[in-house]
Amino acid sequence: MEQPNLSYxxxxxxxxxxxxxxxxxxxxxxxxxxKKTYYKNIxxxxxxxxxxxxxxxxxxxxxxxxxxxxxxxxxxxxxxxxASTVGRKDFDAILQLITDFINTx
Amino acid sequence: MNCIIIDDEATAxxxxxxxxxxxxxxxxxxxxxxxxxxxxxxxxxxxxxxxLDIHMPDFTGFDFIQTLKNPPKIVLTTSDTNxxxxxxxxxxxxxxxxxxxxxxxxxxxxxxxxxxxxxxVENTTPIDAVETASGNDLYINIDRRLIKLxxxxxxxxxxxxxxxxxxxxxKNYTVHSTLxxxxxxxxxxxxxxxxxxYVINIKKIIDIEDNSVLIKKDVIPVSRSNRPxxxxxxxxx
Numbered sequence: 001m002e003q004p005n006l007s008y009x010x011x012x013x014x015x016x017x018x019x020x021x022x023x024x025x026x027x028x029x030x031x032x033x034x035k036k037t038y039y040k041n042i043x044x045x046x047x048x049x050x051x052x053x054x055x056x057x058x059x060x061x062x063x064x065x066x067x068x069x070x071x072x073x074x075x076x077x078x079x080x081x082x083a084s085t086v087g088r089k090d091f092d093a094i095l096q097l098i099t100d101f102i103n104t105x
Numbered sequence: 106m107n108c109i110i111i112d113d114e115a116t117a118x119x120x121x122x123x124x125x126x127x128x129x130x131x132x133x134x135x136x137x138x139x140x141x142x143x144x145x146x147x148x149x150x151x152x153x154x155x156x157l158d159i160h161m162p163d164f165t166g167f168d169f170i171q172t173l174k175n176p177p178k179i180v181l182t183t184s185d186t187n188x189x190x191x192x193x194x195x196x197x198x199x200x201x202x203x204x205x206x207x208x209x210x211x212x213x214x215x216x217x218x219x220x221x222x223x224x225x226v227e228n229t230t231p232i233d234a235v236e237t238a239s240g241n242d243l244y245i246n247i248d249r250r251l252i253k254l255x256x257x258x259x260x261x262x263x264x265x266x267x268x269x270x271x272x273x274x275x276k277n278y279t280v281h282s283t284l285x286x287x288x289x290x291x292x293x294x295x296x297x298x299x300x301x302x303y304v305i306n307i308k309k310i311i312d313i314e315d316n317s318v319l320i321k322k323d324v325i326p327v328s329r330s331n332r333p334x335x336x337x338x339x340x341x342x
Contacts, residue, residue, distance in 0.1 A: 008205055012123055019123055026115050055160055056114055058184050062205045063116065 001093075004064035004101040028102050031060055035095050042080075042088070051080035054091065061094060064101065069094040106153035106218065110136040111143045111169065112182065113161045117204065121156050121182060124211045131215065140169035141289055148293050152177050154218055159183040159192075170195055171241060172292040178218050182206065243290055245271065245280045252278065257295065260309040260321055262287055264302040272321070299327045299335055307338055 006020075013019045038053035054077040062070045072094065076087035108131055110121045118136040125131040134152060137143040141164060143155075157179050159166035166183075170176055176197040181188070184204045192198045199221045200214035243259070244251045254273055261272040264284045271278045271287070280287075284304055288296065291304070298304045299318065303325045311319040318325050318335070327335060 012120060012208070014127070016123075019119075023116065023119050023123075026119050030115050052160065052162070055184060059114060059117060059204050062184075063120075 001097070002066055002068055004066055004098055007065050008063050024102075024105050027060060027063070028105065031057075031098065031102060034060070035099070038095075042085070047080045047083045047085070051077050054080060057095070060098065064098060066094065066097075069097075106130060106178075107132050107134050107151070108154040108156060109134050109143060109146065109152050110156045111140055111161075111166070112136070112156070112158040113138050114158070117158065117182065120206065124206060124208060125156075127208060128212065128215055130219065140164040140166070140172075143169065144172055144293055147173065155179045156182050159185060159188055167191070170197065172294065173197075174294060178221060180214050180218060243287075245278055245282075247278060247280060254278070256291060257306070257308070259291075259296075260306045261323055261325065262296075262304040272323070297331070297335060297338060299325060299331045301328065307335070310339075313339075 006024075009020055009023055012023070034053060034057050038050055038057060041047075041050040041053055054073055058070060058073045058077065061073055072087060072090050076091045079086045108125065110118050110125075110133065112118050112121065115138070118138070122133055122136060125133045131154075134150065135143075135146060137146065139161060155177055157166045157169065159181055160183060166181060167188075170179065178199045179195070179197050181192050181198055181201045182204060183201070186203055188201075192201050199218045202210060202214055241256050243254045243256050245254060246252075254271065258274045259271060260274070261270075262284060263270040263272070265279070267281060267283075268279050269282050269284060269287060271280055284298065284302070288298060288304055295306050295308060296304050297307050305318060305320050305325060309320050311321070313319075313327075313335075316327055316329075316332075318327055
């Protein structure tokens with residue numbers, strides 16, 4: 001499985017360490033909240049809201065360089081719009097992967 | 106160019122601010138987590154360029170554009186490629202950036218914005234937007250039915266305890282809600298709270314006396330604290 005990385009953040013920062021730190025802190029604060037909202041909605045079968053949550057989470061997936069995971073998230077978001085949870089297991093695994101990664105930062 | 110950023114995601118706002126800092130011609134005035142706050146800001150400040158997210162809760166980027174009478178140039182920033190065609194129906198939208206945004210692609214968008222003259226962005230609203238856009242519609246919940254109201258047809262909203270009375274050109278509706286909630290859904294350019302119990306559509310005013318306005322056949326009190334704002338919004342001779 002592909003692994004998260006900070007290449008995009010480094011490319012944005014141009015060596016600005018303060019920005020790197022600031023952005024990582026924002027992600028560390030925002031990601032768990034978005035994840036929590038997603039689980040609340042998916043566990044209540046609120047598929048439309050859950051698809052919106054996946055949409056937001058997709059950005060962080062891409063920021064952390066998870067290209068294949070991003071494609072999976074796009075498919076899952078589209079499935080949720082049709083009230084289908086196909087792809088949930090893979091998506092939940094991606095969230096766990098990111099959780100583990102940001103805990104190391 | 107003076108610009109603002111509207112995105113409900115803090116990560117996106119930080120990234121766009123950083124991208125802007127790489128371009129000397131850009132000056133970021135503010136960054137907003139929702140469109141409502143931005144509308145309030147734009148009522149009192151001029152900006153040249155807006156970086157606008159499409160997917161935001163309650164009020165989408167397109168809803169936001171519909172509320173602007175003379176929108177500045179807009180660069181859409183989104184994780185969704187599906188709205189590209191719709192986006193370019195708006196004359197004010199100069200580019201469409203898909204997240205994650207890279208610096209070279211961002212620079213290209215700014216070049217486009219800088220080369221677009223203000224005359225080119227005057228035509229902003231798609232021809233059929235008035236009929237179809239959710240930006241001009243307000244859905245109210247009555248007896249488990251969602252009833253669509255045309256926002257400009259609303260002329261008065263009156264607070265009645267736990268309810269509000271919404272008066273339109275055609276009909277009146279009593280809705281279980283608050284003035285504060287409905288105020289957030291209505292464009293500042295049209296609506297004004299003139300009293301703690303009344304919000305009016307300022308385009309529908311017939312005349313004004315010292316402490317009241319006549320709107321349709323209703324005489325509405327204007328509180329002392331709200332009167333200066335009302336007078337400011339009128340085109341006085």
